[in-house]
Amino acid sequence: MQRDTNIQFKQIKTIDTYAVRHPVLRSGLAQDSCAFDRDEDSGTIHLGAFFNQKHVGVLTLLPNPLDVQLRGMAMLKSHQGVGIGKMMMAKAEQVVRQLDKKMVWMNARLIAIPFYKKCGYKTTGNKFVLPYGGEHIKMTKILCD
Numbered sequence: 001m002q003r004d005t006n007i008q009f010k011q012i013k014t015i016d017t018y019a020v021r022h023p024v025l026r027s028g029l030a031q032d033s034c035a036f037d038r039d040e041d042s043g044t045i046h047l048g049a050f051f052n053q054k055h056v057g058v059l060t061l062l063p064n065p066l067d068v069q070l071r072g073m074a075m076l077k078s079h080q081g082v083g084i085g086k087m088m089m090a091k092a093e094q095v096v097r098q099l100d101k102k103m104v105w106m107n108a109r110l111i112a113i114p115f116y117k118k119c120g121y122k123t124t125g126n127k128f129v130l131p132y133g134g135e136h137i138k139m140t141k142i143l144c145d
Contacts, residue, residue: 006051006052007049007050007051007084007087008049008050008053009047009048009049009050009087009088009091010047010048010050011045011046011047011048012046012047012048012055012058013046014035014039014040014044014046016046016048016055016058017034017039017046017048017058017060017072018031018034019055019058020048020055020056020057020058020074020075020076021034021058021072021074022034023076023077024074024075024076024077025072025074025132025133026132029132033132036060036071036072038062039060041062043062043063044060044061044062044063045060045061045063045095046058046059046060046061047059047060047061047088047091047092047095049075049079049084049085049087049088051079051084056075056076056078056079056084057073057074057075057076057079057084057085057088058072058073058074059071059072059073059074059088059089059092060072061092061095061096063099063101066101066103067101067102067103067104067105068096068099068101068103068104068105069104069105069106070092070104070105070106071106071107073085073088073089073106073112075088085115086115086118086119089119090119092104093141093143096143097143101143102142102143103140103141103142103143104121104140104141104143105138105139105140105141106121106138106139107128107130107136107137107138107139108121108123108136108137108138108139109133109134109135109136110127110134110135110136110137113137113139116139119141120141121139121140121141122139122140122141123137123138123139124137124138124139124140125137125138
């Protein structure tokens with residue numbers, strides 16, 4: 001992996017999330033399974049991560065009156081574990097602050113909990129099952145100014 005200067009984050013369209021959502025979050029399912037509720041809401045923000053102009057990561061931010069839900073976080077397997085995901089989370093939190101919100105929450109897959117904990121998120125409540133993704137747990141983070 002080269003220097004961080006080869007990594008860019010930019011807002012993308014819903015359909016562009018599928019290039020990463022499908023192989024990472026919906027592998028083996030029809031591509032239309034990548035469509036999430038509220039994807040097309042006017043306030044929804046889809047953030048893409050690009051390494052050397054290649055689309056390698058994605059996440060979606062759903063602003064609510066008091067907080068922002070993060071979901072659909074995915075990084076292509078070939079680019080996992082090299083820091084791009086952590087940088088994308090920092091970028092997402094910057095966007096959340098620009099929305100004048102302080103709390104971010106997500107329904108995290110159990111396998112992703114160690115990653116989110118490294119980013120400062122805490123688990124709340126009990127495990128539960130979501131269609132497609134198996135067991136999840138809610139995680140939250142209060143952002144500092």
